[in-house]
Amino acid sequence: MLMIxxxxxxxxxxxxxxDRKELTWPxxxxxxxxxxxxxxxxxPAGLVAGFFEDIRELKTLHEENEQLxxxxxxxARDKINYNFIQKENERYKELLHFTDRQKNMNNYKYVIAxxxxxxxxxxxxxxxxxxxxxxxxxxxxAVTTVDGLVxxxxxxxxxxxxxxxxxxxxxTSPTSNSIAATVLGREDSSFGIVGSYDKETDRLIMxxxxxxDKMIVDDVVITSGLGNVYPRGLVIGTVETRQVGDFGLTHTxxxxxxxxxxxxxxxxVVQVPDSxxx
Amino acid sequence: MGDRGINRLILxxxxxxxxxxTIMPWLIPAELTGRIVPHFLFVFVIFAALYSGRHRALxxxxxxxxxxxxxYFGHLMGVNAFAxxxxxxxxxxxxxxxxxxxxxxxxxxxxxSILYDTIVYFVNMVFRITNExxxxxxxxxxxxxxxxxxxxxxAVYVPARRLYESHLKLNPETEEE
Numbered sequence: 001m002l003m004i005x006x007x008x009x010x011x012x013x014x015x016x017x018x019d020r021k022e023l024t025w026p027x028x029x030x031x032x033x034x035x036x037x038x039x040x041x042x043x044p045a046g047l048v049a050g051f052f053e054d055i056r057e058l059k060t061l062h063e064e065n066e067q068l069x070x071x072x073x074x075x076a077r078d079k080i081n082y083n084f085i086q087k088e089n090e091r092y093k094e095l096l097h098f099t100d101r102q103k104n105m106n107n108y109k110y111v112i113a114x115x116x117x118x119x120x121x122x123x124x125x126x127x128x129x130x131x132x133x134x135x136x137x138x139x140x141x142a143v144t145t146v147d148g149l150v151x152x153x154x155x156x157x158x159x160x161x162x163x164x165x166x167x168x169x170x171x172t173s174p175t176s177n178s179i180a181a182t183v184l185g186r187e188d189s190s191f192g193i194v195g196s197y198d199k200e201t202d203r204l205i206m207x208x209x210x211x212x213d214k215m216i217v218d219d220v221v222i223t224s225g226l227g228n229v230y231p232r233g234l235v236i237g238t239v240e241t242r243q244v245g246d247f248g249l250t251h252t253x254x255x256x257x258x259x260x261x262x263x264x265x266x267x268x269v270v271q272v273p274d275s276x277x278x
Numbered sequence: 279m280g281d282r283g284i285n286r287l288i289l290x291x292x293x294x295x296x297x298x299x300t301i302m303p304w305l306i307p308a309e310l311t312g313r314i315v316p317h318f319l320f321v322f323v324i325f326a327a328l329y330s331g332r333h334r335a336l337x338x339x340x341x342x343x344x345x346x347x348x349x350y351f352g353h354l355m356g357v358n359a360f361a362x363x364x365x366x367x368x369x370x371x372x373x374x375x376x377x378x379x380x381x382x383x384x385x386x387x388x389x390x391s392i393l394y395d396t397i398v399y400f401v402n403m404v405f406r407i408t409n410e411x412x413x414x415x416x417x418x419x420x421x422x423x424x425x426x427x428x429x430x431x432x433a434v435y436v437p438a439r440r441l442y443e444s445h446l447k448l449n450p451e452t453e454e455e
Contacts, residue, residue, distance in 0.1 A: 002364075009360040016355030017405065027348050034296070034349045041300035049304040117299035119350035120312050122419045123402040126352045128299075155351055164352055172406055199410060199418070262308040 021139075028157040035128055035160035039116040046265050108231050109271040111135065113143075115264045116160065122199075125165050127151070129267060132159040140177075140229055142270040148235035148258030149223065150267055152177065165261060166204065166236070171195035180227040181206060181236055184220040189213070191224065194236060194255065204237060204255040207245060215239060221255050231270050287326075287441055291342060294318045299350070315423045317391065319346070321431045322438065323366040324390050328378045329442035332370020339366035353407050361397040365390050380435055387431040388424060395420040 023031070113129040131137045133156045141153045143163050151165035171178060178195035190213050192206040209215060219239045225232025237257040245252040295318075302316045319342045327335035343359030369386060378386070399415050402408045410418075 005360070005363070009356050012356035012359075013354050013401075013405070016351070017353075023351075027351065030345065030348050031351075034345070037296055038300050041296055042303075045301045045304045117296075117349075118303040119299055119346075119352075120303065120306075120315050121350065121398075122312060122315065122415070123398065123408050124350065124352040124354070125312065126350045128349070162351060168352070170407075170409070172409060200414065260308075262311040263304065 023155055023157060027155075031128075031155075031157045031162075032132070032159045035116055035130065035157075038128065039114070039130055042116045042118075043114065043265070046263070049263065050265075104273045106225070106232060107273055109273075110144075110268040111137075111271055113137075113267050113269050115267060118264070125168055125261075126154070127163040127165065127264065127267075129161050129163055129269070130159070131269060132157050132161050134158050136271060137161050137269055141272070142223075142230045142234060144234050144268050144270060145259045145264065145266070146268075147260065148237060149179075149230070150259050150261070150264070152229070153269065163267070166194075166257070167197045167199075167261065169195060169197045169204065171207075177229050178227065179230050179236065180224045181221050182224040183215055183239075184222050184235075186214065186219075187222075187224065190215050190219075191226075192221075192253065194221070198254070201254070202257075203240060204257060206239075206253045206255050207250065209242070209245075209251040209253060211249075211251060213251065215242060215251075215253065217242065220258075231272050234270070283441070283444060290441065291319060291322055291338065294322065295342065295345060310422065313419045313422045314426050315419055316430070317394065317423065317427055318430055319343075320362055320365075320391065320394055321387055321427055321434070323362050324369055324387050324431075325383070325435075325438045325442060327366045327370035328373055328383055328386065329439055331374050332367050335366030335370045336363050339363035354402070354405060357398055357401050360401070361394050364397070365394055380432075383435060383439075384428060384431055388428055391424050391427045392420060395423065 111131065113131040115127050116130050117128040119126045129143075137153055137156050139153055139156055143150045143153060149166060151163045151168070153161050154164040155162045166179070169178065178193050181192050181194045183190035190209075192209040192213075192215070194204050194206045196205045197203075198205055206221065217239050221236045221239060223230040223232055223234045223236060235258045237255040240254045240256045242251055242253040298316045298318055303311065306314050306316075319338075323335050323339045323342070326338050339362035340359045343362040344356070346358045347355045369390060373382070373386065376382075395415075396412075399408070399412060399420070403412075408415075
């Protein structure tokens with residue numbers, strides 16, 4: 001009896017570890033029907049909790065407002081600059097005969113999604129969002145909040161999808177990806193790979209930074225788009241420390257994540273334009 | 279198993295499952311997210327083993343474990359189903375014939391929670407999903423979540439026991455194997 005159970009259990013685990021492109025229909029059906037019920041609970045609970053948080057934040061509101069005004073002014077200035085540069089860039093691309101695919105490569109679409117449930121299992125943090133394959137969501141799309149990168153879409157069902165947060169990154173795990181990263185403002189000279197997360201200190205670990213790299217503490221780390229999994233230009237966090245790595249040849253840095261992972265309600269799924277090879 | 283008692287039980291457990299994933303993340307303070315993990319269904323599986331028999335505990339453990347595995351599928355499937363089914367069944371084997379009081383029930387829930395988290399930890403370690411040491415896992419989430427499970431078990435002890443035992447009184451022959 002126990003033996004049969006054990007064999008079945010290992011078979012199921014083996015099946016789930018295999019490199020599957022799509023979920024089976026019972027998984028899709030169960031996930032979607034539970035997701036349908038979950039969405040009636042998560043958001044109202046969030047609203048009630050949010051109300052009390054709002055009261056607490058009333059004090060800091062004035063300061064925040066001041067800061068936002070400053071940012072808005074800076075934004076207006078930059079926007080004008082950006083428009084000019086964008087026009088110029090388009091003209092150059094035209095002159096250099098870029099193909100349509102190359103032109104649209106970094107033209108991302110942000111789709112808003114509601115979080116409908118969270119599993120805080122320490123080995124398996126996942127979130128369920130209320131968009132699925134019927135809304136054009138595909139596995140491995142990046143998920144962000146307004147603050148920064150949150151994770152990757154891991155499984156897609158017709159009406160819901162599960163998201164694996166970047167705190168699940170692990171360079172020794174068989175199912176995890178790494179993020180190619182760079183530093184905001186020095187995109188062409190800085191490079192590193194964010195491959196794991198330290199649970200004990202709550203920091204991401206960035207490795208393979210060249211010794212000559214000018215990366216310093218408080219630099220903003222963004223995705224570089226080189227790994228072909230994450231689109232480029234998504235904020236990951238800020239550099240907190242930098243030291244010589246395990247073998248002395250490259251440096252490693254710890255990164256404080258920009259996005260907050262508790263109490264998420266709205267996230268954005270970044271849709272990369274079709275590359276045509278699928 | 280087509281009577282009203284079991285239907286009500288399944289409904290209550292489904293509701294608990296939804297509450298676990300939707301309302302609990304808001305109630306747990308932000309600093310403790312990921313350290314206190316609710317396993318309400320597990321508490322109900324233990325109660326099922328104590329007051330309703332090992333077969334029902336096995337059935338509940340496997341089916342609700344699988345529900346959790348499928349809905350929140352991340353790396354491995356079947357871990358929760360295996361751990362809940364196993365612990366539920368053997369708790370039933372050991373204790374279903376005795377009359378369990380509140381104190382026994384609570385201590386069984388406590389021991390079971392530690393055992394459950396330990397099984398889940400070791401399965402994840404064997405498949406290289408986690409590299410943390412067991413001592414760290416114990417301090418990080420196994421012990422903190424234990425208290426949540428105990429408080430929950432204490433809170434629902436009376437209604438849950440009534441639910442299971444009313445069902446037994448309705449058709450006592452289900453317990454005769």
